[in-house]
Amino acid sequence: xxxxxxxxxxxxxxxxxxxxxxxxxxxxxxxxxxxxxxxxxxxxxxxxxxxxxxxxxxxxxxxxxxxxxxxxxxxxxxxxxxxxxxxxxxxxxxxxxxxxxxxxxxxxxxxxxxxxxxxxxxxxxxxxxxxxxxxxxxxxxxxxxxxxxxxxxxxxxxxxxxxxxxxxxxxxxxxxxxxxxxxxxxxxxxxxxxxxxxxxxxxxxxxxxxxxxxxxxxxxxxxxxxxxxxxxxxxxxxxxxx
Amino acid sequence: xxxxxxxxxxxxxxxxxxxxxxxxxxxxxxxxxxxxxxxxxxxxxxxxxxxxxxxxxxxxxxxxxxxxxxxxxxxxxxxxxxxxxxxxxxxxxxxxxxxxxxxxxxxxxxxxxxxxxxxxxxxxxxxxxxxxxxxxxxxxxxxxxxxxxxxxxxxxxxxxxxxxxxxxxxxxxxxxxxxxxxxxxxxxxxxxxxxxxxxxxxxxxxxxxxxxxxxxxxxxxxxxxxxxxxxxxxxxxxxxxx
Numbered sequence: 001x002x003x004x005x006x007x008x009x010x011x012x013x014x015x016x017x018x019x020x021x022x023x024x025x026x027x028x029x030x031x032x033x034x035x036x037x038x039x040x041x042x043x044x045x046x047x048x049x050x051x052x053x054x055x056x057x058x059x060x061x062x063x064x065x066x067x068x069x070x071x072x073x074x075x076x077x078x079x080x081x082x083x084x085x086x087x088x089x090x091x092x093x094x095x096x097x098x099x100x101x102x103x104x105x106x107x108x109x110x111x112x113x114x115x116x117x118x119x120x121x122x123x124x125x126x127x128x129x130x131x132x133x134x135x136x137x138x139x140x141x142x143x144x145x146x147x148x149x150x151x152x153x154x155x156x157x158x159x160x161x162x163x164x165x166x167x168x169x170x171x172x173x174x175x176x177x178x179x180x181x182x183x184x185x186x187x188x189x190x191x192x193x194x195x196x197x198x199x200x201x202x203x204x205x206x207x208x209x210x211x212x213x214x215x216x217x218x219x220x221x222x223x224x225x226x227x228x229x230x231x232x233x234x235x236x237x238x239x240x241x242x
Numbered sequence: 243x244x245x246x247x248x249x250x251x252x253x254x255x256x257x258x259x260x261x262x263x264x265x266x267x268x269x270x271x272x273x274x275x276x277x278x279x280x281x282x283x284x285x286x287x288x289x290x291x292x293x294x295x296x297x298x299x300x301x302x303x304x305x306x307x308x309x310x311x312x313x314x315x316x317x318x319x320x321x322x323x324x325x326x327x328x329x330x331x332x333x334x335x336x337x338x339x340x341x342x343x344x345x346x347x348x349x350x351x352x353x354x355x356x357x358x359x360x361x362x363x364x365x366x367x368x369x370x371x372x373x374x375x376x377x378x379x380x381x382x383x384x385x386x387x388x389x390x391x392x393x394x395x396x397x398x399x400x401x402x403x404x405x406x407x408x409x410x411x412x413x414x415x416x417x418x419x420x421x422x423x424x425x426x427x428x429x430x431x432x433x434x435x436x437x438x439x440x441x442x443x444x445x446x447x448x449x450x451x452x453x454x455x456x457x458x459x460x461x462x463x464x465x466x467x468x469x470x471x472x473x474x475x476x477x478x479x480x481x482x483x484x
Contacts, residue, residue, distance in 0.1 A: 050392050051344065062333055069339035076332050089319050091304055097311035102293065104346035150292050 004058040013067030016173040022210035061197040071166040083161035095159035108139030246269040255309030258415040295372040313408040326405035337401035352382030415446035
């Protein structure tokens with residue numbers, strides 16, 4: 001029985017796991033857990049992941065959640081995975097663990113704080129916290145600075161590597177979440193970080209054509225959101241003139 | 243040259259790394275980075291960890307930060323470490339990665355949010371956010387529930403193990419940070435979670451006498467903080483009667 005991968009492509013760690021499976025030719029079945037419809041709270045999904053989050057995998061009788069743990073598991077469990085994704089060299093591997101751990105409380109927390117509170121919550125009628133959005137942006141900008149000056153200082157990919165690892169896929173998918181912002185905000189935040197922008201392009205190329213294919217649903221959502229925001233902005237301008 | 247371990251025992255991940263080194267008989271030199279005196283921002287320490295946080299290690303020419311990455315590195319780099327701390331079995335190891343990843347955005351974030359904003363920030367004259375303390379407590383309580391009902395459901399230690407792993411040390415050291423709260427708040431929050439309390443005791447026993455020795459500085463700080471809070475509470479009562 002093929003590996004089962006429970007995901008919602010709107011979630012950044014879900015996309016990371018999907019891209020990893022596709023680029024490595026892993027035979028898997030993608031199962032949608034529609035987060036906007038609260039399917040992650042269904043009793044069936046709670047049996048897979050009691051934390052009610054995506055992604056999760058089921059490989060035979062083995063269940064696993066948390067995307068970094070999943071990426072490491074897949075790298076070790078499937079012999080076809082090239083070694084650069086999760087090197088067996090202890091020093092290289094440890095640096096990958098370090099950047100993945102750092103990601104949790106920095107880049108991820110910043111991005112989620114900003115995008116959820118400024119865009120996703122208001123659009124979906126959920127309570128949002130403008131102060132949390134502001135703090136999210138601050139942490140995101142600080143994290144982008146650390147990526148530029150430290151994590152990407154020695155190589156084309158993270159932690160001085162010439163080839164991508166699971167950390168590159170994970171972190172680039174996270175930053176892709178900024179596509180939900182207005183074009184102006186997106187460019188204002190990302191443009192100062194030349195190495196980050198170049199590294200994102202390199203990671204996309206290294207995982208083509210799967211990267212764009214898996215992100216298609218994000219770009220569709222982005223188009224809808226930006227159109228809606230533009231319409232609301234015009235409405236507000238008309239109102240302010242009346 | 244012995245392994246260098248840069249820590250402040252007031253920090254929970256620092257204590258986890260120290261206890262791990264001691265229980266496994268690893269030869270190391272402990273170097274204090276006094277966080278209350280902002281020594282983590284010194285140019286010398288920035289060379290060790292540009293993120294300006296403790297703990298970090300230097301092993302020969304190899305530098306590493308992020309406590310989970312350090313614990314994994316030490317488990318692999320020192321042959322004397324017993325296998326239960328970080329099992330080589332892929333399924334067991336993956337579950338340990340999963341609980342460590344979960345820890346970042348749940349138990350850790352909850353504990354830090356509560357303890358920093360309700361106790362450490364006001365005591366040290368730093369800006370605190372009562373709303374963040376409230377949200378921290380909510381996330382902490384939810385995380386304790388998940389520990390009780392899921393992570394500890396099948397064994398004496400995390401993820402169904404009969405012997406402790408690096409995850410047990412890491413998570414128990416985190417919960418020990420609640421010792422900074424008043425006795426009343428500490429008991430109110432922890433008491434409902436019988437399995438969690440039992441597991442903490444079991445982890446302390448499994449790492450004795452190092453657990454208590456490394457936590458001594460925390461208990462001293464706890465005594466001072468509780469005395470100060472009691473004095474301030476008496477003062478406030480007198481004031482309210484005037």
